[in-house]
Amino acid sequence: MSESVLLSHLDNGVLTLTFNRPERLNAFNPALMRAFADAIKDAAANPEARVVVITGAGRGFCAGGDLGGGKSAEKSPEAAVAPARPRAPDSLATRIDWLRRNMDATRLLFEMPKPTIAMIRGATVSVGMAIAAACDFRVVSDNASFMTGFAKAGLSGDYGVSYFLTRLLGTAKTRELMFLGDRLKAEEALRIGLASQVVADDHLEAATADLAARLASGSPIIQRYMKQNLNAALEMPLPASLDLEATLNVLSAQTNDHKEAVKAFMERRDPQFTGS
Known part of the structure; x- marks a missing residue:
């Protein structure tokens, strides 16, 4: 049986949630969407978690939605042991409802009453951009890249990407990123305010840990x-x-x-x- 699609680790007040689909650059499939929504809800309510860090396993943060993962991509240990849940008949309305429930994860991430950090290396695309922008801080490896990706996938955007990027970067830059979908390197992300700090890749974990420890020592x-x-x-x-x-x-x-x-x-x- 494969490992969990989302890993959770709490240490000295710092809760780290790790997207764990490195073979797909941590692209979101239904199992990861559900796991992330549940984990963020738990993190927001956990008094022992003073700071929440979001990151991705392997060489990417999150490569967006898994457009090519197929049905097998949904299988996970969580899905294997979970009790069967009744499903509503498939329709446009139920698809919208299902997506909207999972998208609430970024609202909770943004609103939770504690500091949040995205620790980013490698590809950060579409939903990855939304999650990063919903966090209070973004510590970024010098090998990271950012791309909204929705236009090239024939999609209009989800997970609050329009809301978070507009408030973080302004309406003009957000429209440029959404409509054109150009890839940004780490230094450009720092220049426009998308990255809080850019560090050498081999220093990413240490820099994030330092920031998280400072925040965890606060009131x-x-x-x-x-x-x-x-x-x-x-x-x-x-x-x-x-x-x-x-x-x-x-x-x-x-x-x-x-x-x-x-x-x-x-x-x-x-x-x-x-x-x-």
């Missing part, structure tokens, strides 16, 4: 409020954003973590946050 409750402010700022008018900031900042001041931060500052040491 979970303050990071939650901070991310709530930042996400709301994408949609809210200024007065509503100011209202939210005022509310969450006053709530922050009541936490034990704020008191610990003040005490640590006075004692000239690093604070030890507990999330309370």
